[in-house]
Structures are given as C-alpha cells and as structure tokens.
Amino acid sequence: LGIFTYDPGYGATASCESRITYIDGDEGVLLYRGYPIEQLAERSDFIEVAYLLMYGELPTRAQLAEFERGVTRHTMLHEQIRRFYDGFRRDAHPMAVMCGVVGAMSAFYHDTLDINDPEQRRIAAFRLIAKVPTIAAWAYKYAIGQPFMYPRNDLKYAENFLYMLNAVPAEPYRVNPVLARAMDRILVLHADHEQNASTSTVRLAGSTGANPYACIAAGIAALWGPAHGGANEAVLKMLAEIGHPKNIPDFIRRVKAKDSNVRLMGFGHRVYKNFDPRAKIMRQTCHEVLAELGIKDEPLLDLAMELERIALEDEYFLSRKLYPNVDFYSGIILKALGIPTSMFTVIFAVARTVGWVSQWKELIEDPSQRIGRPRQVYTGPGKRDYVPLDARQ
Numbered sequence: 001l002g003i004f005t006y007d008p009g010y011g012a013t014a015s016c017e018s019r020i021t022y023i024d025g026d027e028g029v030l031l032y033r034g035y036p037i038e039q040l041a042e043r044s045d046f047i048e049v050a051y052l053l054m055y056g057e058l059p060t061r062a063q064l065a066e067f068e069r070g071v072t073r074h075t076m077l078h079e080q081i082r083r084f085y086d087g088f089r090r091d092a093h094p095m096a097v098m099c100g101v102v103g104a105m106s107a108f109y110h111d112t113l114d115i116n117d118p119e120q121r122r123i124a125a126f127r128l129i130a131k132v133p134t135i136a137a138w139a140y141k142y143a144i145g146q147p148f149m150y151p152r153n154d155l156k157y158a159e160n161f162l163y164m165l166n167a168v169p170a171e172p173y174r175v176n177p178v179l180a181r182a183m184d185r186i187l188v189l190h191a192d193h194e195q196n197a198s199t200s201t202v203r204l205a206g207s208t209g210a211n212p213y214a215c216i217a218a219g220i221a222a223l224w225g226p227a228h229g230g231a232n233e234a235v236l237k238m239l240a241e242i243g244h245p246k247n248i249p250d251f252i253r254r255v256k257a258k259d260s261n262v263r264l265m266g267f268g269h270r271v272y273k274n275f276d277p278r279a280k281i282m283r284q285t286c287h288e289v290l291a292e293l294g295i296k297d298e299p300l301l302d303l304a305m306e307l308e309r310i311a312l313e314d315e316y317f318l319s320r321k322l323y324p325n326v327d328f329y330s331g332i333i334l335k336a337l338g339i340p341t342s343m344f345t346v347i348f349a350v351a352r353t354v355g356w357v358s359q360w361k362e363l364i365e366d367p368s369q370r371i372g373r374p375r376q377v378y379t380g381p382g383k384r385d386y387v388p389l390d391a392r393q
C-alpha cells in the first residue's frame with residue numbers, strides 16, 4: 001500500500017545535517033560544537049554556551065561581552081504581555097502558560113520580521129533567549145499570587161532568573177552564588193540535545209517559514225510530555241509515590257510486569273545506551289547543592305540513589321540498556337533550590353530555548369533546506385463510493 005520506508009519514531013532516519021551537537025549513545029558522549037559537556041559544565045557558563053551553540057565557536061572576551069549586552073537588553077516584556085497572564089486560571093500548569101505567552105510573542109514581532117534578514121534573525125534569537133526566563137518567572141509568580149518581578153540586567157542570566165522567581169518587592173534579595181551556579185549548570189546541561197522531539201518540532205515548524213516565536217511555542221508543547229522534558233516532574237511524583245526505600249522492590253515489580261504502563265521515570269533514552277553523561281554531572285551537582293544548603297539528610301536523594309542502585313543490578317534494565325538520564329537527578333536539585341515541581345519542565349524549556357533557536361537559525365541558513373514533509377504508509381481502505389445516509393446499514 002505504500003512505497004515509503006516506515007521508521008516508527010524515526011529511530012533510524014536522519015532528518016537534517018547539523019553541526020551543533022554530537023551524541024555517541026553507546027559511549028555516553030555529548031559534545032556541543034565539539035566541546036565535551038563535562039568541560040562546559042565545569043568551566044563555562046550558560047551565556048557563553050549560548051554563544052557557542054549559536055555561532056559555533058567559543059567567544060573572545062569582547063565577543064562575549066557584546067553578546068551578553070545584546071541579549072540582556074531584551075529581557076523586559078512588552079507591558080501588554082503582562083495582561084495575558086490575567087486570562088489564565090491561577091492553577092494553570094506553567095507549561096500551558098509558556099505555550100500561550102511565548103506563542104503570543106509572535107503577535108508582537110511578526111509584521112516587522114523578515115527571517116531572511118540575518119540581522120532580524122539575530123534580534124529574534126536574542127529576544128527569545130532574553131525573554132523566556134521573564135515569561136517563565138511570571139508564570140510562577142502568577143500561580144502563587146505574588147507581584148511580577150522585572151528583570152535585573154546587572155545580574156547574570158541564572159542569577160536574574162532566580163531573582164525573578166524568588167524575590168519580592170518588600171524584601172531585599174541576595175542571590176546565593178552556589179545556588180546560582182547550580183541553576184546555571186542545569187541550564188548548560190539542558191541547552192541542546194540534537195534532534196530530540198521538541199527540537200525536531202521546532203525545525204519542522206520552522207521549515208515552513210513560520211514565525212520563530214510560534215515555532216518555539218511548538219517546541220515547548222512537544223517538550224511538555226512525560227516521555228520528554230516532562231520527565232523531571234514525573235520523577236519527583238514517582239519518588240513521592242514510592243515514598244520509602246522499602247517500597248522500591250514492589251515498584252520495580254510493577255514496572256517489569258507484562259502489560260504494565262508504569263515506567264521508571266528518569267531512566268532510559270532513545271540514543272544513550274549507556275550512562276547519560278548529563279546524569280552523572282547532575283548527581284554530583286545534587287550533592288554539592290545539598291551540602292551548600294546544609295541539608296545532611298535528603299530522603300528523596302537517598303531514595304533516588306537506592307532506586308538507581310537496585311535498577312542497575314536488575315536484568316530487566318541491564319538487558320534493555322536503561323540507565324539514568326538527565327531528568328533523574330535534576331528534580332531533586334530544583335526542589336532543593338526551592339523551585340516547585342510544576343516549574344521543573346519550564347526550567348528545561350528556558351534552557352532548551354537556546355538550542356531551539358540555534359537549530360532554527362541553522363535550518364534557515366541551510367541552502368539545502370526544504371519544507372519538512374514526511375510521507376506515510378497508508379493502511380486505510382482502498383477507493384470506495386460514497387453511500388447516502390438513508391442507504392447505510
């Protein structure tokens with residue numbers, strides 16, 4: 001019935017050529033523009049990584065300063081955007097608010113935007129990287145009924161984000177540098193991951209020439225699912241449900257049961273058939289953050305480590321090459337930073353905006369790019385004649 005190769009979930013189909021991110025899933029290697037994620041997490045920071053992903057090289061001091069200034073001057077939102085929030089219920093999931101408000105930016109920056117003009121592409125990219133933390137922080141403030149905090153351009157990217165999330169006008173606010181560093185590292189680790197579901201969504205939408213803000217909103221929608229970015233939220237829900245290490249064997253039995261749709265969240269990956277290198281850095285960061293906060297005993301971390309230990313000794317997980325992924329430990333760090341569970345995937349979206357924007361830019365600048373238009377293997381009925389309503393049985 002069809003002449004096309006069917007590749008469910010695109011497990012064996014390259015959708016594009018890209019020079020941005022490289023993954024070797026068997027060896028657990030992740031490189032941004034050739035640089036190992038371990039080195040970037042340890043020695044770089046998010047704004048430098050953003051430059052690297054967008055332009056392909058590490059910046060000089062002058063280039064970095066100019067880039068940071070260029071992004072920072074776009075951190076405020078149009079005052080009219082404030083009013084969108086009032087249209088949402090207070091208990092709306094912040095990812096729903098993200099989809100709506102980021103998508104709505106296309107209404108503010110559309111008529112004047114020519115994506116074939118490199119300078120306008122640059123401004124769109126800068127606006128997105130700069131404004132998404134503000135949109136995210138306001139989604140949170142709206143949910144808890146606190147005043148929106150305007151961005152502070154004297155702060156670094158992660159510091160400003162923590163400030164907008166946690167500060168209130170009535171109190172002085174001091175950003176803890178260790179916690180800001182942890183947030184920055186989380187952003188670096190999530191910044192790009194080649195052609196995952198949300199990035200492919202951004203590219204597909206972008207291939208039609210659509211408005212870039214609308215394309216990023218499409219990426220946010222794809223990221224939200226529990227099989228993708230929503231997993232960090234799902235991990236904490238799962239740990240809460242397990243509750244105590246003594247309940248782990250029973251939970252693992254449920255995961256392994258035939259016809260079970262219970263999954264060990266934060267485990268497994270389409271590409272990594274070995275440790276996700278981001279998970280190793282996350283676990284280390286988790287210990288550092290808890291030490292800084294003076295938390296000696298974090299039952300969730302103990303539970304997660306025990307769950308990891310038991311899973312990694314279990315034939316079910318070993319034979320399927322299921323290892324912890326980036327989301328297994330990130331939620332515990334975010335919780336320690338005081339971020340509520342519903343915001344976890346939003347943090348992922350803030351970080352991944354840089355990857356989406358870089359991939360969108362690469363797509364638009366690729367002379368061989370064509371509209372993304374997958375084919376199908378048709379399995380429906382063959383041609384047949386319409387039957388009038390009265391004649392139907």
Ligand code: CMC
Nearest residue numbers: 226227228229231263264265266267268269270320325327
């Ligand atoms: N728990 C239990 N079994 C699993 C899991 C898991 N987390 N992941 C995969 N499997 C099993 C699956 O049941 C299947 O077994 P069988 O061969 O007996 O049918 C086998 O492993 C292969 O699974 P798959 O669903 O074909 O693998 P996939 O590459 O399509 O899915 C995945 C990848 C990430 C969606 C999946 O591993 C999963 O659902 N993991 C849990 C959710 C999660 O942590 N997602 C975050 C991914 S990393 C960050 C991001 O991308 O945003």
